[in-house]
Structure formats: structure tokens, C-alpha cells
Amino acid sequence: MKYFLNLLLLLTISGPLSAQVEKVTPIVKTSKVVIDQFMDLRFGMFIHWGPVALRGTEIGWSRGNQVPFEDYDQLHKEFNPVLFNAEEWVKTAKNSGMKYLTITAKHHDGFCLWPTKFSDLNIMETPFKRDVVGELAAACKKHGLKFCVYFTVLDWHDPHYPYARAGTKEINATTDMAKFVATMKDELTEILTNYDPYMLWFDGNWDKEWTDAHAHEVYALLKQLKPDVIINNRLKGISDFDRTREDHTRLSSDAIGDYATPEQKIGALNMDYPWESCMTIANQWAWKPNDALKSTKECIQTLAKTAAGNGNLLFNVGPMLDGRIEARQINRLKEMGDWLNTYGESIYGTKGGPFIPNNTYASTRKGNILYVHVFNRKEDVLTLPALKGVKVKKAHILNGDAITFSQSATGSIALNLPARLPNADNTVIVLELNKNAETIPVIAQSN
Template sequence: MKLLFNSLIFLLLFFQLNAQEKSATSLIKTPKSVLDDFMDQRFGMFIHWGPVTLRGTEIGWSRGLGVPTEEYDNLYKQFNPLLFSADAWVKTAKDAGMKYLTITAKHHDGFCLWPTKFSDYNIMSSPYKKDILGELAKACKKYGIKFCVYFTVLDWHDPNYPIHISGAKADPNANMDKFVMTMKNQLEEIITQYDPYMLWFDGNWESPWTPEHAVDVYSFIKKLNPNVIINNRLKSISTNVAAGNDHSILSPTAIGDYATPEQKIGTLNMKDPWETCMTICEQWAWKPNDNMKSLKQCLQTLIKTAGGNGNLLFNVGPQANGQIEERQVKRLKEMGDWLKIYGESIYGTKGGPFVPNETYAATRKAKKLFIHVFERKSATLSLPVLPGIKVNKAYFLKGAKITYTQDTNGSVTLQLPEQLPNADASVIVLELNTNAGDIPV
């Protein structure tokens, strides 16, 4: 009897998984050419911003924790960022060498940075009364930056969403059907009015949000615009909350286009697209005197990400007055200055074939293998074996030739000068006798 019961359970799970797979294969996929273009961008700006900057605490998560809920929910009445300039923000991204920009249109606190018709809790209810998304979309077009939108699934402010405080029990009076309809209506506004290149979802881990909801919303989006790119945070990858919150992998059952490791650099992956999201300081939203990463940390984060075949979505948190801190603007400009010289080794490249480490990371394009050297530990740098591949030439990008030797087994040793051209990251180009992209990992 027990054997029969277990067999029935197995069959039930089999048919359920089979149905999910069929459902996933029937969904509209983002064209490969569009996704390849996205991965070629390599570097984007993430922006977390809203009324919470008046308190300098974390967006969404400090609601009821650090800032009393009632106080948090009424901060919008004081939110008047008179020094906000979409042009200045986007130019900062442009000067940093960034290719796309992602703004938190709605975070977990539910406040909307555009004049949505489906919630009064939006920018037009604040003293400021200007369409932040509209102005950013316009400025992005002006500077040739791809405009993208962050949109959370969960919304602790909306009475129709069952959970009103993180970790609280579900409200029996909430109505998920109405909530999902509001979500669809707001996404339709964003897609039809602002034409985002990519939608960056979040907040998919709470139990009221089911895989069926995710598939429904995904299908709705793709009917509006089949080319819009979607990350892997619309559908939880597991019924287990802890596993469902691991966005660093692209699950076989995911309905999005790419993985999103958070506050860590993803591992070398030539199969699945991925994008690391990381803060330039420590907090996502603005925090007074927050610790900021050094230029070396910033550059090596970007390089190791590209070396792992991923994109970097680098976060800034503008102040309550609407300005990005000058020190952050300066640091981003320093990254842009490096990219003006060495950008060839980042944009449009593949990662690998070597796993990035603390000494170097590699990228590749056409017949060039780019070795990004972070530190001179000795007079020579030995690389892993490149079997059957010959190095024809070695030199610093935009600089002098490098002396090198290559053994018959393909092992390459580079002679390093006493002082590297760039203290944070120097780039050595190896010109090969074959396409570097074909080197196996």
C-alpha cells in the first residue's frame, strides 16, 4: 500500500513538472539578438531613490524597522527634490562609461516615481509633482543610454497585497486578484509610456505570489512588447523561501532572461547570461557618510564581472534633494576615464577562458585575449595552458610591447615591467592565431 502511495505521489509530481515545462516552453522568449545586445553593454547604473532618502535609511526595508511605518508612509508629503536633474543623472552614467540605467520605479514600500492612474501613492501626491520616469526616459534617449525600470512584485503599502510588513501574517481581507490587476495596469503604463529596454523585477519570494501569477504577468508583458528583457526575479525558483531568494543562478524553470547575483560577483558562466548588482557604497538608498568603494575596488569589480562573462549593474543612491553625491559622481567619472582607454577590453567581449582571481582576469574578442593585471606579484605572470593556440604578439593596450615566452604545451609567461601602466588595472593584449572566443573554458 505504501509503495502504491509513493508511486502515485511520484506520478503526480512528474505530471506537475511536465506541465510546468510545457507552460514554460510556450511562453514568448526574448529574441537571442536582443539578449546578446544586452550582454554586450557590460556596464549599467542602478538607482535606488524615493522619499525614504529624507531619513537616510534603506529603501523599503526600513519601513517599520528604523522608521515607524506611519512616519515612513507619510514621508512623500515632504518629498520635494528641487535639485533633481534627469540630465545630470544620465550624464553621470554616460561619463562613467555606462550603457544602460535602471531606476526603482516602485520599491517594496509601494511609492511610485511616475504619475500612475492606479495608485494615489505616487510622485504627483508629493510637493514635487514631476514625472521622474518620463524625464529619465527622455534624458536617456538624449545621451544614448538604454532606459530600464525596476519594479517590485511585493508591495507592503497596497491593501490588496496580503503582507503589509515584512514577515507579517497574511491579511485575510487582501485581494490578490485585484493586486495583480493593479500590477498589470501599472506595467502597461510603464511599457506603453516609457518603452523600457529591460524590466528588473524583485520581491518574488513571499508566499502570496505564486508561479501562476508570475507566468500570467510575464505573458501579459510579452504581449505588450516581446522584445523587453526581463530578469529572473519575477518567478521564485523554488517553493522553499531560502532557495527562492537565490537569484544568482538561472534556474531551468525560470521565466526570465538572466541571473542576478546580488552584492557579489557571479562565477564564470559561458552558458547563462547574468548581471551582478552591487552598490558603490554599502546601502542601496542614500545614507549619510556611507562607506564608498575605492577606485581599485570599483574597477576590479567591473573587470572581474566581465571576466566571468557578466554585466555589472552598479548602484548609486541620490540624496533627498535630488542630487547624486559629488564624491560618487567623481568616482564614477574615474571609472569612465579608465574605460576611455581600456573599454575595448570590456564592451562586447566574452569572459574567460580563465577564472578571474585576485591577480588578473581575462576577457576576449575576435583574435584578442585581454589580460587585466591587478597586481605585480613578481617579474613574471604565468597563464594557464592554451593548448593548440599560438600567441603572435603581446603588448599593453594603448602601450608598449611585452616580452613573453610560450612553451610547446601552450603555456604563456609574460614579463612584467617594474611598474605597471595603471596602478588599479593594466590591460595586456595577446594577439592569437585563432578566434579567442573559441577557446574552451
């Protein structure tokens, strides 16, 4: 029996036996309790940052396009963000009402923001020589935010990865996926052991050489190191199933991960599985000078529509080359935080639905309370679809005055709006129901 258990453990964590790992190792998802707690957080900060900030172009993807390869690959030698302050970043996130923070520890260009022993392209090879990942982990712990790590599968710097640049079909002569996966596992072991991240956000899983067998092998190691680490749905090899359906917005039955990740769009209302939309506060993920910033209204309504769809929002900032987050981005985030100080009850720890979000209103719910997020006052009366078998007992502005309403025999609700909404970006109306709002089925149509 002891021999069998040792053999099973070997098959679980061994690098070269990836085909066997896929057969032997079951995908044991993170516990529902942990995932439910993650979804209750609702709002997190995404940070895309690295030496590319010196050029103000997109991280990874501008390599060989806007920035010549030979220039891009030497940027780390100039990278010295002397104004980087982990606590200031974390306090910016906290003041914005964010509950977790995710840093691009390694993007597709292979640069590592921590002093890894397994790559020569890391923060210690810059003039800066400080452990950015470690400092952020410590600051998050100090200020009560969940610390999370973005880690790409592909790595154009690693000689054992098949490709050295985006879009090429030319295979590296030194390609060795077994060695590549071994390095990846070593780097992830460093991250989990040294920084204890709450969640791992994978990306870059689309090259055909990365298979489900590799994903299973890495996943098994992660779950051995930290059984309840949360993992998104971008670890599974895309090449092993129909690419036309893969936009990360769905959590397939065979997913190697815990939640779906729609990108640069708000996910659709989904009560079946957890999801998180990742979106940028401007246009580019990494810092870009004078990049167009989303308006306060758009930012607040994006958060509300995401929660109303039963998802989380991972909202991205791109710090500058000197290590600071732009003041205008900080101010915009603070405006979101100010709104949450008044209306956060309608976001955190809620469920989405039952109404499908639109540009006029959306809804979230908790217990016997239904929160109606009013985005636009088009008429004096806001009419909501019928809630069959449900009665509204009371209605009032969240942290404000009562409002009058009527409910028809079919269950439709007419809310008499104040002449001027207390908050032009999103005013929340609280409806107290005679039953648990979370049990109401999703309403098929919304005004």
C-alpha cells in the first residue's frame, strides 16, 4: 500500500510523465467555500507593468512591432522605477474599494518581477534590484487585500519554448517542452512558497505545443503546494478542443481551473458558474502616455453591471516608467471608491439578477433585499418586469429617502423616481421583498 501511494504521488508531480498525469490526476477544484468568498469580493485591481513602461507601448505584444526586438529585449537594463512604492499602490486599490490585487509577475516577454533563480531575465538584472512581487505581497497583507499573481504559460525568452516571438511559425531549435514545463513549475513553486498568493491568473495557453497533459501536470503541483489556491480558466491547452468557442468567457465541464475570464467586456448574466471580467481603465493594458481614460460614469456602471451579472470586475491600471500610478487614474479610482462608500452594500457579497442588466438599470440581491441600480432617469417612473409570486413591502434610496411605488396584479413594479437622482452615475434603490430575493429565477426579458 505504501509503495502504491508513493507511486501515485510520483505520477502526480513528476515532470516527464505528463501523459500519465492526465490519466491519473483528477481535477479537484478549489472548495466551493473559497470560491464563494472570492466572488463576494466583487472588485479587484489588475496591474500590467514591466520594463516596457519605458516605451509606453503594450506589454509583450509591442515586441517586434512598435518596439524592435533588439530594443525591447534590452529594456530591463534601463528599468529603474525609483518612485515605486508598493504601499501606495495597495492603498490606491483599497481607497478605490478593491478587495484584491493581481500583478503581472511574468508576461509573455518572459521578464520576471521577482528574483527568480530559474531565469536570467528578472528584476535583479535591472538597476532597480528590488523584489516587486514580494513588496506587493507584504503590502497587501498589511492593508488587508488579497494578493494574487498573473503568470503566463508562454515565454518568448525561454529557449525551450517553441516560439521566440508572437505570430511566427518558426520553431526554436532548442525547443524542449519537458524542460520548459520543469522551469515553469520551478518558478511557480517559488511564487507559491515565497509569496503565498490567494489566486493565480494564467494566460498565454494558446500555442498548440502546450497541451492538457502539461496543464494537468502544473495544476497537480499547484494543488499539492496549496490545495485552496484559486486558479482561473486559462491553463487548459486550447489546442485540444475547438478554438472557435474559446474566448475565456465560459467555464467548460473539463476546465482546469475555477472561474471564467471574459476580457475587455462585461460578462453576461450567469448564475451557473463563477466568472470575472478583466477590463482596462484606459485602452492599453500597460501604461501609455495620454491614453484615453474611461469616464467616472462608465467605470461605476461597469462595476455595477458586472456584479449584476453575478461576476467580479478585475480593473486594470498600468503604472508609469518611474513606478507611480498616474494621478488621473488614481483620482478616477477614488471616485469609484467614493461611490462604493455609499452604495457598496449593493455590490459586495451580493448575487446578480434576477433582471438582465441594460443601459437603464441593473439589479443585485442579498437575502430578502433587491437592489435596483438606476443608470438613467428617462421617465418619472421606472417600470420593472414582473416578479411572479413576490411582493415588494418597502422601497427607498440606499442610505436615503423612501420612494413610492406600485405593483400590478401580474407582479410588475413601478418605481416613482425622485425629480433628480441622488447620484447621476448610479443611484441604488432598495426593495424589501416578502421572500428571499436570491431564490427568484432570472427574468428572461429586461426593459
